[in-house]
Amino acid sequence: MHISEGILSAPVLLSGAGVTMVGTALGLRGMKEEKIPRTALLSSAFFVASLVHVPVGPSSAHLILNGLVGILLGWAAFPAILLGLTLQAALFQFGGLTTLGVNTMNMALPAVICYFLFHVWVKNKSPALAGIAGFLAGFLGVLLSGLMVALSLVFTGEYFRQVARLVIIVHLPIMFIEGVVTGFIVVFLRKVKPEILEG
Template identity: 55%
Template sequence: MAHIPDGVLSAPVLLAGAAVSLAGCAYGLRQLAAERIPQVALMSAALFVAALVHFPVGPSSVHLILNGLAGILLGWAAFPALLVALLLQAVLFGFGGLIVLGVSVMNMALPAVLCRALFVVMSRSGNRRRTMIAAGLAGGVGVMLTALLVSLALALSGQEFAAVAKLVVFAHIPVAVIESIFTAAVIGLLLRVKPEVLGFTSTEVRDE
């Protein structure tokens, strides 16, 4: 549901989104060493594939947004990585539009960067339990912040979207719950199998 089609948002919102995303992508790309590109691309591809999984919820189904996980794994590189993923979704599946890409990237990548900060602060000790809780929190917070930004973009585009804007936030609550458990599981597994990815050496990870 993070995809807003073209034609909905107003020009000032579109411009602001484009400016923030452009700056974020420029910063993310500058920080990205050429040798890390395959790894970042791999995670971007994993997020793309994971977003295609439909989880049944009641009579309907939802798909994950995964920007919390993207933030934890990629940091600022989440900006260009999410731009690539959204661009491919637009071109291959017709999800979302072209002019809204700036806003969409901002809506997903800003929370991602915040989640990264949250995760780093909470998991510093290397305690397994704490790290997994941090991951779960980052997963849920990422989704809810994105929902808030989407609804803000809608509300700022016109009074007539106020009702939808509120609904968007509520509609994302199930996604946030699923994603929080999903993200905790992913990080739990990485912590066991390949803690280097998260910036830990294997001796740093402790159970107590």
């Protein structure tokens, strides 16, 4: 999911950076004091999650957890993911500093979309419904990110459908794993710390 440096053209990089800046500003403005530890915790979870690899046929893919970050943080997913990605680029050479904007957009925008789609549902009285909402958030987060990566690469001359198909096939197991992980975490949080889902 991390696009490397030197692939994308300047307009794509700039629009990615623009979206990320707006998203981060919105996230920071809405971030209240009591939300900071939670944001930091999810930012670190995101930072570590991408080291968890799942071999998929010829390639391999890693966890992203952007669905989880999204439903728990809303717009604050932008600063959380931006920070995680910055550290990943600096320490592991995932992606790169110039592609930071695009990569953040590709992972944080789906997170925010998941928030708006599912944050009401994860608070649902029925644990089963909440779990399903969590599953869908985890699943959709990865799926949308894959589509956004494909879309970013279109402008480099790669065919959208070809890339999209590849990204999605490779990440299909990841979507299910993240769905299950996110679903369980939601059900678990509802039991032990329901107020965290209110944010």
